[in-house]
Amino acid sequence: MANKQASITTIATNLGLAVSTVSRALSDHANIREDTKERVRQMALELNYQPNHLAAGLRKGRSGILGVVVPHISGYFFPTVMHGIEKMASKAGFHVMLCQSNEDVKQERANLKMLLNAQVEGILISMSSTTRDFHHFEKVQSQGVPLVFFDRMPDMAATSAVVLDDHQGAFSVVKHLVEQGCKRIAFFSGPQHLNINSNRFKGYADALEAYGLPFDPELVFELPNLTKAAGVAGIETFLQLASPPDAVFSSYDLPAVGALEVLQERNIRVPQDIALSGFSNEPFTTLISPRLTSVEQRGELMGEAAVRLFLQMHKRTDNYSPQRIMLKPQIEIRGSSLRKQP
Amino acid sequence: MANKQASITTIATNLGLAVSTVSRALSDHANIREDTKERVRQMALELNYQPNHLAAGLRKGRSGILGVVVPHISGYFFPTVMHGIEKMASKAGFHVMLCQSNEDVKQERANLKMLLNAQVEGILISMSSTTRDFHHFEKVQSQGVPLVFFDRMPDMAATSAVVLDDHQGAFSVVKHLVEQGCKRIAFFSGPQHLNINSNRFKGYADALEAYGLPFDPELVFELPNLTKAAGVAGIETFLQLASPPDAVFSSYDLPAVGALEVLQERNIRVPQDIALSGFSNEPFTTLISPRLTSVEQRGELMGEAAVRLFLQMHKRTDNYSPQRIMLKPQIEIRGSSLRKQP
DNA sequence: ATGAAAGCGCTAACAA
């Protein structure tokens, strides 16, 4: 079955040409007669020739491969980013090599090593949640391989990254809740060592201050994980307070759904008694009732921007200054927080 | 910044050794003295040596890359499969190269060509919904590159594939609905040229027959697409019938949610008046109320099985017989269809 | 417009 793979050499000997001529013909070089090109193309077709990207890459010193590392491919966000990356990268003629760190630094390190071995021309990465030490990132950069972070980035000096303005996203949510008449706004916070979570927290706190509401530590619940169950635990804690909140803003959508279920079971009205907002704009936010207010993270845009950043760095590998792109979030106001009709 | 990339040759000259010795030392060959190995490893570390997978691949005639083509990376299913693939492939020492066809045959063809160029050692693919012609698949096989389909496969003779037993999944759902006392069970069907959809349809029809219920064409709604809106249209059609159904089984979860919303708006009780079931077990099925009965597709298992199938074919490239693996679906019975307490 | 030849980094005979 397996046809013997035809190479440029095969074509050359079959046609009585030199390999260099065939190579040039195939890449449509100017200095090759049109009829020669035609004969070459014809023979290539006939022999079912497959160009060998590996060999070309080796020779040219460019693999044409872009490496991507994500913490996981689940939920809605990362697949969406991947979509943006894949689209943009293949448009620029790059193949995408994908790895998952599974939120584990060790795997992340192994992933980076693997990708460097594969001679990728750049790496796009969203940091794992267990990463505290950044040596492996610096090593990539020291090899001269463009490194672009997206969404989750380390606190490092000279890095390119494209992130969402989480601070503004959180700020807008609180602003909106205040406008809806909420006075005691509680917060579900995620692990603070990740930039995205600490920025959301800051956005929350800054907005409280901006709108003259006191910051009350009792109204902050640290989520042990980003599940529905964590939200259940959080809302139950809040409901036991002497003076419970009249709004809950969750750093992620799933815990907000947990809270919603508890509230509905106890016949506490949403949004009238307690307004609710999530963050991430997962698709299910529009499938539950009431629909959940949330913050859209622009995953596809983020993926595209990350590739564009890489392409810039790739052009002039000698001296580039690391760039940061901050995408504007988009708050999606829905039934879970909308008390007044606009 | 950019360290000049150290090669085996660099190590060799630095140590006064032959490249072959270094190569063997690095791959821990038996016939190399331990202290030599140690010196080599030391120098490799010192020079920050990165093995060049491309060169090794070219020389060995094995790229160590596994190609994957999916229609899209969104929703829950494909990312889950990807997760299984990635896990299993990296365990077997393969890098994964990912492409999306965006449900477009042309892109699918381009993807396959790209992957062959990249010298992948095998391709795992889930067919796009617009694929009717299978030449590009045959071409891959004729090149002797193992091709494994997952979930969506073409109607071709000698192909390896791992699929879900959609027929049985659908059959079980109808059986369950019958047991709940449903007599007029309606069906939302997907595009019939895809194996998964036609099998679900057959499972539905066969179950009706098995349980002595008449097949009524009025109770079949062909979904124009797999969205919530399509489900809205479907249920509205059914509700206008002289004798509406007492259950709706949707080929996919999202349309079922559309139906659910319409029913709730009209105060038609679910499951008492109309029972509901979806298919795919998307995570949101447990976030809505009532929770949606569905069929779990075992995405991760499917991904793992696909890689395992590839590995088998890869071992003995000469003569293998194409294999099919059919995974058993798992019906998740939830509030949307549960009338009687068990 | 075409050809000859070198070499990208690595591995695997074959020699010593």
Next chain:
DNA sequence: TTGTTAGCGCTTTCAT
């Protein structure tokens, strides 16, 4: 145990 050498398939000077 180590070294020598050829060559994977391709691109790219440098000649012709």
